[in-house]
Amino acid sequence: MANVDVTQTLEALNALATAPPSDPEVRKQLYNAAQKLGLAVEAPYDTVYRIIYSPILLTVAQIAGNMRIFKTLVEKDTPLNSVDLAAAAGADVTLTGRIARYLASHGMINEVDEDSFAANHITQTLSIEGFRAGIKHYMHGTMPSLQAAPEFLEETQYANPSDMLHTPFQRGFRTDLPRFVWFQSQPDLSANFGVWMGAQHDRKMTWLDVIDFRELAHGSTPETPVFVDVGGGIGHQCALLRSRYPDLVGRVILQDSTTVVARALQTTGVEKTAHDFWTPQPVHAARAYYLRYIMHDYPDEKCLVILRNIKAAMAPDSVLLIDDMIIPNKGAHPNATDRDIAMMVNFAAMERTEKQWRALFAAAGLKLRRVATYNQTSGESVQVVGIEGH
Known part of the structure; x- marks a missing residue:
């Protein structure tokens, strides 16, 4: 590439870094392209350093969260120095300065001058309690x-x-x-x-953004079990369904262990039932049985037990809604492959590819009818599954 082209490219990249586009899809495309560019121009030692020092990023991010550095910077309109940040944490000034310099060198905060730091959009993200918990x-x-x-x-x-x-x-x-x-x-x-x-x-789209539940509940009566959330925790998805469709006719049933159901959300129109999904499904002929991030916690052998227990209770027109990640057979995103390895080392489980999902359903005597994806990057999707032959 000619020098003039490189110069123009650098100017364009710097302009984008200063004022990135607001469109989420364009931002995602630029992010993916920037990652590819970074790897393409990476020198050998840069590659090795990036890999061997990667655990330090996680470690220092937690230390900074514990020291309230992100939150302190976000709450202030003016830059702060090491003394200011140390005071907020009750920490040593020298240690605080070292942590702040590390954060700035990795873009997690801005270094505006010598020993002067301010928040940026990444600081804003890392100050959120839920992400800090992650x-x-x-x-x-x-x-x-x-x-x-x-x-x-x-x-x-x-x-x-x-x-x-x-x-x-x-x-x-x-x-x-x-x-x-x-x-x-x-x-x-x-x-x-x-x-x-x-x-x-x-902050994300949900399965109800890509599934019209009114179609599944068409013709239901107050006695019809229209939605059974199997292993549904404290009932967030049942509450979401009732909120999205306040006039939904039929029974919405939350199932989980006795201890979990005891602290479930108090949502009008939701029945709370203790049920172990390793045992036969007690609710028969429901319009929809729903499993959210259950399958990815287990290896195939265990998943087949869960699927067969539900299948035995399904009517010919029942569907099983699998709300989980689907890794594409080719070109998987790091968000998906990272989580796959995490599931492997912790549970002997996996995030499954399209082919692996189909094989699992077939082994249980079920058939995939359609897929509705609501997060293209991670592959989070709802798979609508029915009994084979119906």
């Missing part, structure tokens, strides 16, 4: 599993993990318990996880 969750709830993974996989001769009691998680956390059970004894981690999950979905 950083804590991965730092304390997943990092030990990742550290244990290389040795674990070497010892298992690189077999794909499929036993929830034999994963890098057990080694990393020195326990014989599956992650779900172990988590029950970790209130801080559980709380962070819940806040993180809420933050991820508060």
Whole structure:
């Protein structure tokens, strides 16, 4: 490329960095292109440094969150120095300056002058409590599993993990318990996880943006079970459905364990029922059975138990709504592949490709009817599944 072309390109890139476009789709395209450009021009040592120092980014982001650096900068209209930031945290000034310089060097805050720092849009993001909880969750709830993974996989001769009691998680956390059970004894981690999950979905489109539930409930009566949220937690999706369709006719049923249902949201028109999805489904002939991020927590063998229990209760016109991630067979986004590895090391589970989902449904005697995607980047989608032959 001629020097004049490089100069013009750099000027254009600097202009975009100063005033990025507001259109979300254009921003996403630019972000993806910038990532590719960064990798294309990366020198060998830059590549190695990026990889070997990547855990430090997560570590310092949590330290800064604990020190309230992001929140303090966001709350102030003027730049702050190390003394100001240290005072807010009750921390040592020298340590605070080192942390602030690291954050600035990675773009998490702006360095406007010597020992002078201000918030930027990334600071704004990292000051949000839900995202801070996500950083804590991965730092304390997943990092030990990742550290244990290389040795674990070497010892298992690189077999794909499929036993929830034999994963890098057990080694990393020195326990014989599956992650779900172990988590029950970790209130801080559980709380962070819940806040993180809420933050991820508060600002996004949902399955109801791509599924017209009125079609599924057509002709229902007050006695008709129209929606059964299997393993539905405290009932966010039931509440969302009732809010979106306040005149929906039929029974909306939340199912989860006794302890979870006991603290479910108090939503008018939602029945709360204790049910273990490893046992036969007690509600028969519902219009829709709904599973949100259940399948990705389990290997295929376990998923088949859940699917077959529901299938046995389905009527010919019932559907199973699988609200989960679909990794494309080709060209997967890092958001999807990152989560796939996290599921592997913690649960012996996986984020599935299109082909893997179809194979799983076929093994359970079910057939995929259609897919409605509501997040193109991550592949979050609703799969409408029916009984094979109907």
